Amino acid sequence: ELKVEQNPLFLSMQEGKNYTIYCNYSTTSDRLYWYRQDPGKSLESLFVLLSNGAVKQEGRLMASLDTKARLSTLHITAAVHDLSATYFCAGVYSGGGADGLTFGKGTHLIIQP
Amino acid sequence: EPEVTQTPSHQVTQMGQEVILRCVPISNHLYFYWYRQILGQKVEFLVSFYNNEISEKSEIFDDQFSVERPDGSNFTLKIRSTKLEDSAMYFCASNIGLARETQYFGPGTRLLVL
Numbered sequence: 001e002l003k004v005e006q007n008p009l010f011l012s013m014q015e016g017k018n019y020t021i022y023c024n025y026s027t028t029s030d031r032l033y034w035y036r037q038d039p040g041k042s043l044e045s046l047f048v049l050l051s052n053g054a055v056k057q058e059g060r061l062m063a064s065l066d067t068k069a070r071l072s073t074l075h076i077t078a079a080v081h082d083l084s085a086t087y088f089c090a091g092v093y094s095g096g097g098a099d100g101l102t103f104g105k106g107t108h109l110i111i112q113p
Numbered sequence: 114e115p116e117v118t119q120t121p122s123h124q125v126t127q128m129g130q131e132v133i134l135r136c137v138p139i140s141n142h143l144y145f146y147w148y149r150q151i152l153g154q155k156v157e158f159l160v161s162f163y164n165n166e167i168s169e170k171s172e173i174f175d176d177q178f179s180v181e182r183p184d185g186s187n188f189t190l191k192i193r194s195t196k197l198e199d200s201a202m203y204f205c206a207s208n209i210g211l212a213r214e215t216q217y218f219g220p221g222t223r224l225l226v227l
Contacts, residue, residue: 044218045216088155099168100159101148103156105155
């Protein structure tokens with residue numbers, strides 16, 4: 001059974017600072033996803049990481065995957081208030097497109113001016 | 114841009130009643146999913162659906178739950194006899210069918226069981 005753990009679960013940071021959210025998973029995960037959720041809203045896809053060493057960047061967010069360490073990171077550069085949200089990582093076990101995602105508990109990120 | 118839609122946005126029901134949650138996945142997508150999120154908690158997988166049958170289901174998806182694609186566009190989740198603990202946000206998602214692609218989530222239906 002795949003288990004996904006994120007840390008920290010809560011993070012308050014100032015604008016302009018850098019920080020990293022960590023996502024560990026327990027067994028082989030074919031793919032690693034990052035989603036963003038604003039309060040009361042749905043999940044917005046940020047990144048899909050497919051292979052060891054994969055790195056993807058969008059604006060101030062950069063995600064990476066180390067399958068040997070079973071670790072993915074979401075790095076925030078020069079944070080701005082608009083990035084305040086809950087960030088979830090999710091893994092999937094076994095191949096194919098029909099597999100359900102296993103989510104971490106989420107990192108609730110607050111960015112203060 | 115195509116998106117997953119869900120109806121209703123909110124539903125209040127009495128314990129023991131049946132509810133049907135509706136979803137319209139993105140039109141060229143082949144894989145469909147239901148997830149739930151109890152308030153303040155993580156998102157939990159319920160079931161995946163492909164080629165008109167269940168592909169995978171979690172332990173949460175017991176005999177009280179069923180899914181259907183009745184008309185080629187809608188994808189429904191039925192809860193036969195709701196319990197208080199079924200109160201949650203239910204998300205539908207779809208995927209085009211390529212492993213490298215993401216799952217796109219709908220806006221959710223907030224279900225409250227009284």
